[in-house]
Amino acid sequence: MIRLEKRPQPSQLWTYLTPVLAVVVTMVLGGVLFAFMGKAPLEAIRTIFWDPIFGEFAFYYRPELLKKAAPLILIAIGLSFGFRAGIWNIGAEGQYIIGAICGAGVALAFYPTEARWLIFPLMIVAGILGGLIWALIPALLKVYFRTNEILVSLMLVYVAEVLIKAFSVGLMRNPEGMGFPGSRNLRQYPAAANLELIANTGIHWGVITAVFAVIVAQVFFARHQFGFNVRLAGQSPRAATFAGVDPSRLVIICMCISGGLAGLAGLYEVAGPSGQILGSFPAYYGFTAIIVAFLGRLNPIGILLAGLLLALTYIGGDAASSSMNLPAAAIQVFQGMLLFSLLSLDVLTNYRIRLKKAQVA
Amino acid sequence: MKRRTLLATGAAAAAAAAFGLPARAQDKTKVGFIYVGPINDGGWTQHHHHSAMEMVEHFGDAVEFVYQESVPEGPDAERAITQMALGGADIIFTTSFGYMDPTINVASKFPNVKFEHATGYKTADNVSVYSARFYEGRAVQGTLAGHMTKTNTIGYIASVPIPEVVRGINSAYLHAKKVNPDVEFKIIWIFEWLNPAKEADAAKALIEQGCDVILQHTDSTAPHAAAKEAGNVYTFGQAADMAEYAPMPRISSIIDEWAPYYIDRVQAVMDGTWTTTNTWDGIGAGMVGIGEISDVVPAEVKAEAEALRDAIAAGEYHPFTGPINKQDGTPWLAEGEVADDGTLAGMNFYIEGVSGDIPS
Numbered sequence: 001m002i003r004l005e006k007r008p009q010p011s012q013l014w015t016y017l018t019p020v021l022a023v024v025v026t027m028v029l030g031g032v033l034f035a036f037m038g039k040a041p042l043e044a045i046r047t048i049f050w051d052p053i054f055g056e057f058a059f060y061y062r063p064e065l066l067k068k069a070a071p072l073i074l075i076a077i078g079l080s081f082g083f084r085a086g087i088w089n090i091g092a093e094g095q096y097i098i099g100a101i102c103g104a105g106v107a108l109a110f111y112p113t114e115a116r117w118l119i120f121p122l123m124i125v126a127g128i129l130g131g132l133i134w135a136l137i138p139a140l141l142k143v144y145f146r147t148n149e150i151l152v153s154l155m156l157v158y159v160a161e162v163l164i165k166a167f168s169v170g171l172m173r174n175p176e177g178m179g180f181p182g183s184r185n186l187r188q189y190p191a192a193a194n195l196e197l198i199a200n201t202g203i204h205w206g207v208i209t210a211v212f213a214v215i216v217a218q219v220f221f222a223r224h225q226f227g228f229n230v231r232l233a234g235q236s237p238r239a240a241t242f243a244g245v246d247p248s249r250l251v252i253i254c255m256c257i258s259g260g261l262a263g264l265a266g267l268y269e270v271a272g273p274s275g276q277i278l279g280s281f282p283a284y285y286g287f288t289a290i291i292v293a294f295l296g297r298l299n300p301i302g303i304l305l306a307g308l309l310l311a312l313t314y315i316g317g318d319a320a321s322s323s324m325n326l327p328a329a330a331i332q333v334f335q336g337m338l339l340f341s342l343l344s345l346d347v348l349t350n351y352r353i354r355l356k357k358a359q360v361a
Numbered sequence: 362m363k364r365r366t367l368l369a370t371g372a373a374a375a376a377a378a379a380f381g382l383p384a385r386a387q388d389k390t391k392v393g394f395i396y397v398g399p400i401n402d403g404g405w406t407q408h409h410h411h412s413a414m415e416m417v418e419h420f421g422d423a424v425e426f427v428y429q430e431s432v433p434e435g436p437d438a439e440r441a442i443t444q445m446a447l448g449g450a451d452i453i454f455t456t457s458f459g460y461m462d463p464t465i466n467v468a469s470k471f472p473n474v475k476f477e478h479a480t481g482y483k484t485a486d487n488v489s490v491y492s493a494r495f496y497e498g499r500a501v502q503g504t505l506a507g508h509m510t511k512t513n514t515i516g517y518i519a520s521v522p523i524p525e526v527v528r529g530i531n532s533a534y535l536h537a538k539k540v541n542p543d544v545e546f547k548i549i550w551i552f553e554w555l556n557p558a559k560e561a562d563a564a565k566a567l568i569e570q571g572c573d574v575i576l577q578h579t580d581s582t583a584p585h586a587a588a589k590e591a592g593n594v595y596t597f598g599q600a601a602d603m604a605e606y607a608p609m610p611r612i613s614s615i616i617d618e619w620a621p622y623y624i625d626r627v628q629a630v631m632d633g634t635w636t637t638t639n640t641w642d643g644i645g646a647g648m649v650g651i652g653e654i655s656d657v658v659p660a661e662v663k664a665e666a667e668a669l670r671d672a673i674a675a676g677e678y679h680p681f682t683g684p685i686n687k688q689d690g691t692p693w694l695a696e697g698e699v700a701d702d703g704t705l706a707g708m709n710f711y712i713e714g715v716s717g718d719i720p721s
Contacts, residue, residue: 057444057447060443060447064440067436165552166720169521169522169552169720169721170720170721173721178482178524178706178707179523179524179527179707179708179709180458180482180523180524181521181522181523185462269436273436273439274435274436275436275462276462278434278435278459279521279552279553280433280434280435280459281435282435283433283435283436283437314437315440318429318437318440318441318444319444321429321430322393322427322428322429322441322444322445322448323427323444323448325427325428327399327430328399328429328430328431328432329399329431
C-alpha cells in the first residue's frame with residue numbers, strides 16, 4: 001500500500017525538482033490532449049516549446065518572448081514579497097491597469113510637447129504611484145478594518161477594467177480617432193514611447209527594469225534584514241512579532257511593492273507593445289504572474305525562468321493555434337495543466353512516498 | 362518566385378538568410394484570417410469563418426487556408442498577424458475593428474503581403490479596408506420593430522460606442538418612428554461585442570422595463586434565449602441568421618455576407634490585380650442580407666419591410682434622407698438631403714428623439 005509520510009522539513013531537492021517535473025508532466029499530458037484532438041502531439045509540443053527559440057522564425061520570436069516575459073516577471077517579483085510574508089495580493093491585474101491609465105494620462109496631458117527627459121520619467125513615477133495607490137486600498141482596509149485583502153484586491157480588478165473602458169471612450173479618447181474608442185497611440189508620440197532600445201532585440205525599458213528587479217529582489221531576500229522579516233512573518237507570524245516586525249507595516253510595504261511594480265509594468269506596456277488605452281488592454285498579466293511567482297518558487301531567479309517559460313507557452317501556443325489550427329481553448333487548457341501539475345507534484349516536497357504494508361492500529 | 366522578406370535590415374535579414382527561407386508551394390495562394398472570437402460564436406466571427414469557407418470551396422485546391430481564432434484586440438494581435446505573414450500568407454484578413462493599428466504596423470514590415478482590415482478606416486499601399494452598410498439592414502429592422510411593438514418600447518443592446526453602432530441605432534430609430542410615432546428606444550451599452558452572460562442580462566433588464574422588441578448589435582444568441590423565456594418578445598438575428606430561434610422570437614435578421622468580397626479579393630491577389638480599396642457595400646451589392654421574415658409578422662408589414670429592402674437595394678432610397686435633426690434639435694439634413702459617407706463614417710451623435718447619451 002502506498003502511504004504519504006510528512007517530511008519533517010520540506011525537501012530541498014524536490015523544491016527545485018518539482019517545477020521541472022511539472023513542465024515534463026504537462027508536456028506529456030498536453031501531448032495526450034492534442035493526440036485526442038487529432039493533432040500530431042510531437043509536432044504541437046515542438047511548435048510550442050522549440051520553434052519560438054530555435055525554429056525558422058526565431059529571429060522574430062525571441063524578441064517577442066522578452067516583451068511578453070518582462071511584465072510577467074516584473075509583476076511576479078512584486079507579488080513574491082507579499083506571498084512570502086503570507087499577504088495575498090490577487091489584484092495585480094487591477095494595479096497593472098491603473099498604472100497604465102496614470103502613466104498614459106501623464107503622456108496625454110503633455111501631448112504634443114517634445115520633452116522626453118521630463119515626460120518619460122514623469123510617466124514612470126505616475127505608473128508606479130497609480131499601481132501603488134490601487135494596492136494601498138486593500139492594504140489599508142486590511143490594517144484598519146481587518147478586511148480580507150484577497151477579496152478586496154480581486155474586486156478592485158473589476159473596477160479597474162471598467163475604468164479603462166470608460167477612459168478609452170471618454171477622457172482619453174483620441175480626438176483624431178473618428179469617434180472610435182482608444183487613446184492616441186503612445187508609440188507614435190516620441191516623448192512618451194517605450195520602444196525597443198536596440199532594434200529587433202525586444203529589449204525595451206520594461207525588460208531592463210524586470211532584470212534589475214530580479215537582482216534587487218535577490219539581494220533583498222538573501223542579504224537584507226527586510227527580506228528576512230518578510231520570510232519570518234510568512235513562516236511564523238508570532239515569532240516575527242517577537243522579533244520586532246510590525247505586521248501592519250509589513251502588509252502596507254509588501255502591498256506597495258507589488259502594486260508599484262505592477263503599475264510600472266502597466267506603464268511600460270501601454271507606452272510600448274500595446275500603445276493605447278483601450279478596453280482590450282488588460283491581457284491578464286496580473287493573474288498569470290501569480291502562476292509565474294509560484295512556478296518560480298517565489299525565488300527571484302526562479303521567477304525569471306518561470307516568466308520566460310510562461311511567455312514561451314503563450315507565444316508557442318499562439319503559433320500552434322495558427323499553424324496547426326489548434327483551438328484557442330486547447331492552449332489555455334494546456335497552460336492550466338502546468339499550474340495543476342505543479343500543485344499536485346508539490347506533494348513530493350512536503351511528503352515522502354512510502355511503500356508499506358497496512359498495519360493494524 | 363515571390364520572396365517574402367521581413368525587415369530588410371539588421372539581424373532579422375541576417376538570420377533569415379542564414380536559415381534560408383524554405384521554398385514553399387508557390388502555386389497555392391495562402392489566405393489567412395484573424396478572428397476576434399471563437400469560430401462557433403454564432404455571430405460575427407462564425408459568419409466571417411463561414412464566408413471564408415465559401416471562398417475556400419470556390420477556389421478549391423488553389424488556396425491554402427489558415428486562421429487563428431480568439432485573438433485579443435490588444436498587444437497580442439500584432440504578433441498573431443506577424444506570425445501569419447511569416448508563415449507565408451499572401452493575403453491576410455483581420456476581421457475586427459481593434460486590429461486596425463496592429464494591421465497597419467505589420468503591413469509596413471511586409472510590403473509584399475496584402476492586408477484587408479474589416480470595419481476600420483486606415484489604409485496603406487498594401488492595406489485595404491472593407492465594411493458593410495449595416496445601417497441599411499437596420500432601417501428594415503426598425504420598420505418591423507415599429508410595427509410589431511405593442512408597448513411602444515423597443516430595447517437595443519448596443520456593443521461598443523463606435524460610429525457603426527451609433528449609425529445602427531439612429532437608422533433603426535428613424536424607421537421605427539416613421540411607422541409608429543409613439544415609439545421609444547431603451548439602449549443598454551455592454552462595451553463588448555460578444556458576452557453571452559452580459560447580453561442575456563441586458564435583454565432581461567430591457568424586457569423588465571417593458572420592451573417587447575429587442576434589437577442587438579452583439580453577436581450571441583443569448584438575447585434570443587432570454588426573449589423566448591419571457592414570451593411575446595421579438596428579436597432579430599445579428600451577423601448570422603440565427604434561424605434556430607425562428608419563427609419566434611426571431612422574426613428577421615441582418616446577415617453579413619462576406620463571401621463574394623473574399624472571393625473577389627483573393628482572386629485579385631491571384632491575378633496580381635490587387636489594389637488598395639475602401640469598400641463599403643450594402644444590401645444592393647449583397648454584403649448585407651436580410652434574413653427571412655417569419656410568419657409571425659403580418660403579411661402587409663412583411664410586404665412593407667421587403668419593399669423598403671428592395672428600394673434600398675435598388676438605390677432608390679437612402680435610409681438617412683432629410684429632414685433629420687440631431688438629438689439637440691439642431692438641423693442635420695434638410696428636406697430631401699441625403700447623408701454623405703464622410704459624416705456617416707464618423708457618426709458620433711444621436712438623431713432627434715433618441716434619449717440618453719452616447720457613452721463618453
